[in-house]
Amino acid sequence: MQKTKTLKxxxxxxxxxxxxxxxxxxxxxxLFLIGFxxxxxxxxxLIVLQSIxxxxxxxxxxxxFYVINPTLNNFKQLSSLMSxxxxxxxxxxxNSLFISVIGTVGHIVVASMxxxxxxxxxxxxxxxxxxxxxxxxxFAPSVSDIVNYQxxxxxxxxxxxxxxxxxxxxSSLGLYIMKQFMSQIPDSLIExxxxxxxxxFRIFWKIIMPNVKPAWLTLAIFSFQNLWNNAxxxxxxxxxxxxxxxxxxxxxxxxxxxxxxGAAVSVILLIVPMALFILTQSRIIETMSTSGxxx
Amino acid sequence: xxSSSNNQIRYLKRNYQGYLLMIPYLAVFIIxxxxxxxxxVVLSFTTxxxxxxxxxxxxxxYVQLFFTDSIFPTAMQNTFLxxxxxxxxxxxxxxxxxxxxxEFENPWRTLLTVIFYAPTLSNSVFTIWMIVFDxxxxxxxxxxxLKLGFIEDPIQWRTNPQYMMMVVIVVQLWVSLGTSxxxxxxxFNTVDRQYYEAAAIDxxxxxxxxxxxxxxxxxxxxxxxxxxLAITNTFTSANVATVMTxxxxxxxxxxxxxxxxxxxxxxRYERGYASAIATVLFLFSLLFNKxxxxxxxRIGK
Numbered sequence: 001m002q003k004t005k006t007l008k009x010x011x012x013x014x015x016x017x018x019x020x021x022x023x024x025x026x027x028x029x030x031l032f033l034i035g036f037x038x039x040x041x042x043x044x045x046l047i048v049l050q051s052i053x054x055x056x057x058x059x060x061x062x063x064x065f066y067v068i069n070p071t072l073n074n075f076k077q078l079s080s081l082m083s084x085x086x087x088x089x090x091x092x093x094x095n096s097l098f099i100s101v102i103g104t105v106g107h108i109v110v111a112s113m114x115x116x117x118x119x120x121x122x123x124x125x126x127x128x129x130x131x132x133x134x135x136x137x138x139f140a141p142s143v144s145d146i147v148n149y150q151x152x153x154x155x156x157x158x159x160x161x162x163x164x165x166x167x168x169x170x171s172s173l174g175l176y177i178m179k180q181f182m183s184q185i186p187d188s189l190i191e192x193x194x195x196x197x198x199x200x201f202r203i204f205w206k207i208i209m210p211n212v213k214p215a216w217l218t219l220a221i222f223s224f225q226n227l228w229n230n231a232x233x234x235x236x237x238x239x240x241x242x243x244x245x246x247x248x249x250x251x252x253x254x255x256x257x258x259x260x261x262g263a264a265v266s267v268i269l270l271i272v273p274m275a276l277f278i279l280t281q282s283r284i285i286e287t288m289s290t291s292g293x294x295x
Numbered sequence: 296x297x298s299s300s301n302n303q304i305r306y307l308k309r310n311y312q313g314y315l316l317m318i319p320y321l322a323v324f325i326i327x328x329x330x331x332x333x334x335x336v337v338l339s340f341t342t343x344x345x346x347x348x349x350x351x352x353x354x355x356x357y358v359q360l361f362f363t364d365s366i367f368p369t370a371m372q373n374t375f376l377x378x379x380x381x382x383x384x385x386x387x388x389x390x391x392x393x394x395x396x397x398e399f400e401n402p403w404r405t406l407l408t409v410i411f412y413a414p415t416l417s418n419s420v421f422t423i424w425m426i427v428f429d430x431x432x433x434x435x436x437x438x439x440x441l442k443l444g445f446i447e448d449p450i451q452w453r454t455n456p457q458y459m460m461m462v463v464i465v466v467q468l469w470v471s472l473g474t475s476x477x478x479x480x481x482x483f484n485t486v487d488r489q490y491y492e493a494a495a496i497d498x499x500x501x502x503x504x505x506x507x508x509x510x511x512x513x514x515x516x517x518x519x520x521x522x523x524l525a526i527t528n529t530f531t532s533a534n535v536a537t538v539m540t541x542x543x544x545x546x547x548x549x550x551x552x553x554x555x556x557x558x559x560x561x562x563r564y565e566r567g568y569a570s571a572i573a574t575v576l577f578l579f580s581l582l583f584n585k586x587x588x589x590x591x592x593r594i595g596k
Contacts, residue, residue: 044414050423061433062442063438112324121310127406129321142533147330167323169320170324173524199312279406286481288480
């Protein structure tokens with residue numbers, strides 16, 4: 001008797017769920033979605049196609065979207081193109097990778113270290129510090145470039161990798177996301193450990209860090225993306241320390257004949273963070289689910 | 296008195312490790328984020344050219360900015376135009392897209408998430424829009440419109456002030472859709488499907504009611520974060536306009552407050568004046584954020 005009642009209720013639920021999903025609505029939503037997916041994806045497809053077009057197809061009239069004789073020449077050219085400068089192309093790739101990887105790892109460690117006391121320890125002044133960090137989310141880092149130039153000059157950071165790495169450690173979005181994610185770790189986990197006599201450092205390293213792995217990946221993709229795209233010409237002027245986006249600007253400034261090579265570098269610049277994002281996206285969504293902002 | 300200082304010592308003894316953990320981040324944060332903001336505000340009351348020490352001039356920079364600078368009103372107008380068009384547009388678009396994507400099952404959901412976030416992943420790929428909007432007959436858009444017979448002569452999309460702002464808005468929207476989309480997509484993830492089922496019994500009739508009365512109020516914190524990121528982003532993006540239409544742009548058609556700041560800060564070396572511009576920009580951004588906060592708190596009521 002009880003069973004048939006629940007079954008009936010379930011059936012009713014299913015029926016009404018159908019009511020909420022009209023077919024016309026489905027079709028409309030689908031068309032809308034397709035339209036914007038095309039807007040979003042088409043330029044990306046175009047840049048990939050441009051990068052594999054031979055030179056005579058790049059400048060054909062009327063311009064064609066598709067490619068007839070695909071070639072990898074544009075990619076092969078890259079190393080010889082930059083041979084007029086005394087820095088090999090691979091050096092720019094190395095610089096970008098080095099800065100992105102080291103900066104990202106550093107940011108994750110430093111931001112987690114600060115997020116843990118803010119999220120879980122309820123220290124005096126913690127709330128105020130967090131409010132200031134939230135406020136700084138509304139402030140664009142590029143506005144402070146001029147003051148930072150002088151600070152770096154005073155600290156002797158100018159024209160070293162550190163000029164890019166150190167400020168990246170203090171990104172406020174990363175700290176914010178990490179703190180929100182840590183807040184939902186149950187207090188009981190920490191309490192039981194501190195009863196066992198574990199120190200704060202130990203709790204952080206052995207209990208908190210392993211539990212926030214999805215948040216690591218989220219900070220990683222945001223930080224990597226930021227550093228990977230850094231053209232860093234403000235604080236760095238030695239050629240051997242410059243990055244891939246800078247090399248792209250140099251190649252493209254070579255004029256119209258470099259269009260294919262420029263597209264090739266753009267594709268390289270896109271593919272690396274894209275691969276990272278595809279691998280980590282489900283974890284990123286999971287972390288961002290906890291990142292809401294209460295007033 | 297003595298006991299209270301004893302208490303403080305005991306408090307520190309128990310918690311010093313927590314404070315130690317915060318030091319590395321806070322040191323960087325204070326040096327590269329807090330200090331520049333404070334310096335900027337102080338310098339905005341001076342005239343300062345980097346080589347000589349700053350001279351206090353009171354509110355002169357602000358007076359000049361709002362009353363005698365002939366370009367600042369244009370910059371302000373352009374910034375607000377971009378912020379008002381791109382901000383809400385990208386925000387509501389991301390909201391709808393995230394909502395729809397959430398209705399799909401994997402692998403479609405993953406594929407669509409990647410497609411909508413991809414433009415944000417690299418800030419150099421938007422340069423591809425340059426060949427779309429090229430002003431000669433080789434530009435993709437021109438050649439397309441010529442073929443269909445909509446126009447007889449190619450349009451100078453990127454140098455004709457009539458079209459420049461439109462070009463910047465289209466590209467800026469393309470670039471900035473991703474961040475809001477990802478945040479909101481995560482927000483939809485937090486809403487348990489059971490609520491929809493319960494709501495259906497309670498008489499929610501269609502999916503728009505469902506969205507307004509159940510989903511949005513539950514994800515208000517994500518709406519908030521997404522709004523903050525979108526507003527900050529649209530207020531301070533100069534890069535897209537610089538690449539697409541040049542800096543300074545023809546007739547200042549796409550000159551924003553951020554460009555004005557770069558002009559005075561890094562080209563003319565009028566640091567005091569540049570700091571006043573930076574302070575004004577920050578205040579505008581704060582004001583818009585508070586306004587967005589007010590609006591979001593009214594959802595579902």
